[in-house]
């Protein structure tokens with residue numbers, strides 16, 4: 608076996624399937640809603656900075672000041688020396704805001720999901736997860752000892768059958784609040800009812816709901832008056848930074864402190880980042896202006912697209928994520944390339960990130976977009992299909 612031969616063959620196959628992926632370095636200093644790469648400026652409809660908070664002056668000032676005060680790195684994992692009073696205050700802020708006894712910080716949403724599933728579930732337990740749950744959950748489920756079954760996307764009749772199959776087991780039901788590649792929502796009220804009926808616990812990953820939905824942006828579950836047993840929130844999307852938290856009971860937090868490997872064996876994020884996150888969350892509570900602007904942009908986009916006769920291309924979504932279906936990889940790539948020629952940045956999302964045959968343009972709208980930007984996008988889509 609020759610390593611290089613094998614890798615090259617795999618790369619050639621990706622190319623043949625129009626599945627080859629590349630990173631494109633964008634200029635870091637371009638202001639939203641624009642993005643710049645290769646010397647060309649585009650209107651950006653691909654990011655997750657839904658409220659534009661990555662450029663919020665108060666958050667930036669909080670981070671700068673905290674950096675001067677606390678230095679750069681945390682210097683250790685949370686169980687040794689990495690956990691500071693600043694992290695602790697952020698955890699309390701999160702728990703109070705979202706209505707939980709405890710919050711545990713993680714360096715990323717990927718780590719948080721893996722830590723919870725691997726730290727909580729044991730052999731003979733059952734994880735029932737929506738088929739479209741994030742890669743971090745699917746991977747943890749496959750690595751873990753618990754039995755793992757998936758139900759078709761948002762099909763709670765299938766979930767109920769699976770619940771009936773395992774009356775004796777400890778069951779965790781997992782779903783996203785807003786699905787990252789489809790933009791549609793779980794029915795968290797229904798999930799909560801089912802979980803209570805069958806004595807299971809409910810975990811919601813609300814990476815794309817937190818900051819956006821519900822009063823004060825408390826997220827998908829709060830928006831429908833439900834408190835999942837475990838709530839994962841991430842800070843890389845609407846919050847505009849990086850990192851994540853698991854909201855749970857004190858017992859779960861204590862248990863995960865013993866078992867969550869991503870907490871025990873990984874460096875805590877910097878205390879200055881915790882201070883910046885505290886400022887961002889404070890801003891988010893009072894960001895009804897930004898949330899209203901985002902909702903306006905979503906409505907304007909949907910209305911204009913319908914008027915342009917393109918409504919059939921849109922997947923049903925009320926959120927900032929508005930997938931425009933291409934179908935084959937080639938089709939999605941060619942529409943994306945045509946948009947780019949017209950100054951619009953909307954990359955094609957292809958399998959395995961989405962199911963085979965459902966390559967798409969994952970259009971994301973933000974509060975930083977103006978009416979003219981939305982209109983330009985719709986015109987571009989009209990020209991590209």
Ligand SMILES: *Cc1c(COP(=O)(O)O)cnc(C)c1O
Pocket residue numbers: 714715716717718720741743783787812814815841842843849850851
């Ligand atoms: C982005 C995302 C994650 C991962 O969060 P990171 O902080 O980026 O690691 C987890 N779950 C969902 C649904 C996501 O969209």
